[in-house]
Amino acid sequence: MRAAIYARISRDDLGDGLGVARQQEDCEAICRSRGWTVLGLFVDNDTSAFSGRTRPEYRRLLAEIATGKIDVVVSWAPERLHRSPRELEDFLELIERQDVGVETVKAGTWEVSTSHGRLVARMLGAVSRAESERTGERVSRAHQQAKDRGLWRGPIPYGLRASSVPGQPEPDPEQARTVSDIIARVLHGDSLTRIAHDLNVAGIRPRRGSTWTHTGIRRLIESPALGGLVNIDGEFKQAKFHGVVEPTEWRSVRAVLQSRPRAESRRPREQLTLLGGLLVCADHGHVCFGGNATHAPIYVARQPGHCHVSVVRAAADDLVTAVVLERLSQPDAADLFHAERNLSAIEAEIDDLYARRDEIADLVAEGLLTGTIARPRLAGILDRLSILEVQRTPRVIDPKAFVQPASVWAVWSATQKRDVLRVLFSRIAVHHVGQRNGPRADPSRFVLDWNQAA
Numbered sequence: 001m002r003a004a005i006y007a008r009i010s011r012d013d014l015g016d017g018l019g020v021a022r023q024q025e026d027c028e029a030i031c032r033s034r035g036w037t038v039l040g041l042f043v044d045n046d047t048s049a050f051s052g053r054t055r056p057e058y059r060r061l062l063a064e065i066a067t068g069k070i071d072v073v074v075s076w077a078p079e080r081l082h083r084s085p086r087e088l089e090d091f092l093e094l095i096e097r098q099d100v101g102v103e104t105v106k107a108g109t110w111e112v113s114t115s116h117g118r119l120v121a122r123m124l125g126a127v128s129r130a131e132s133e134r135t136g137e138r139v140s141r142a143h144q145q146a147k148d149r150g151l152w153r154g155p156i157p158y159g160l161r162a163s164s165v166p167g168q169p170e171p172d173p174e175q176a177r178t179v180s181d182i183i184a185r186v187l188h189g190d191s192l193t194r195i196a197h198d199l200n201v202a203g204i205r206p207r208r209g210s211t212w213t214h215t216g217i218r219r220l221i222e223s224p225a226l227g228g229l230v231n232i233d234g235e236f237k238q239a240k241f242h243g244v245v246e247p248t249e250w251r252s253v254r255a256v257l258q259s260r261p262r263a264e265s266r267r268p269r270e271q272l273t274l275l276g277g278l279l280v281c282a283d284h285g286h287v288c289f290g291g292n293a294t295h296a297p298i299y300v301a302r303q304p305g306h307c308h309v310s311v312v313r314a315a316a317d318d319l320v321t322a323v324v325l326e327r328l329s330q331p332d333a334a335d336l337f338h339a340e341r342n343l344s345a346i347e348a349e350i351d352d353l354y355a356r357r358d359e360i361a362d363l364v365a366e367g368l369l370t371g372t373i374a375r376p377r378l379a380g381i382l383d384r385l386s387i388l389e390v391q392r393t394p395r396v397i398d399p400k401a402f403v404q405p406a407s408v409w410a411v412w413s414a415t416q417k418r419d420v421l422r423v424l425f426s427r428i429a430v431h432h433v434g435q436r437n438g439p440r441a442d443p444s445r446f447v448l449d450w451n452q453a454a
């Protein structure tokens, strides 16, 4: 079979004919798989169905068909071939006379040898005429091509900005510094909530919305553009532009995010461990969470390529508990729990956030703000509120604790115990051991830094 490939794009975003190149590639693949010989390639680029401009290559294709040199016409989709019912009628008449088949990548074989097939073709033609301005599918194809070429498509994430070259954003000096700080902190094991809080306190604004949230930070970090990469069918490939950090660093931070257990505070209460999220690696500072080894439950910092410090959970709990009970039985223990906290500032922020929430709700009700715009803002507000509500909750310590610490400690919930640990220690850390020794809980591995008041 002798095939002719016809390709056309009506709005070529890239302006360099690659849209056509992609259609051509797909058509050639069909010809290869059917064993057809490609006799001619007919390409009309950058013309519009409404411009009324002539399609020189289409004319040439019709001439070739008329001379009987072509057995089958291959195109990406029916609407590539015909821009109007008039053109379609002429085309149908011609291919019927010459006994030429039509094959499309998108719609398969075009049965035009029967009257039913021709009817279908006419309907398709009418539909595609109506849709000829709908460029979505071609645009997404163009997006795919752009990504294949290492260009960025979609909103540019915080930390980068548009450059003079489309698809090749560049680091925004100030924001890039913030982003590399964020990434360094995540690699270090800091919680996203903590990072968001610090950014908000520092008065740094995200690009959208007014406050940083842990989900916002997660979404930001997950953008491969930050590492100078693009996602091609689930694989991260080197982009044509530079990110904010090196590709390897971005891959590490992504691995950390994906391997990190959900924050302890968001877990169901019964799953709370005593030291999960509080214990850190004394050598690297990474935060350890409850995990399981084959021999026993452990605390472990899972930071691929950075730190895998671990310790048997029961032994660590016992050791820390012994130190706490010793401290609580000291005469001045009760004083420790009266630390000043700036409750009025927290109350003020909570009031302010509720006011903003109501304001947004009003704007939506009045139709001045769409739900799409309002939702992320509301989510940010609720996120922050949930943190503040926890901070506002006063720490209640049973006075009996200071008389008989051990018996009270035994009945306290993990949350209460963890509160006590936060009051007493500025840092609870554990050193690595030699790999052969495994996660032993040798007391000399632990470092307990008391809070100043403690």
Ligand SMILES: [Zn+2]
Pocket (backbone or CB within 6 Å): 281, 282, 283, 284, 285, 286, 301, 306, 307, 308, 309, 432
């Ligand atoms: Zn470590």
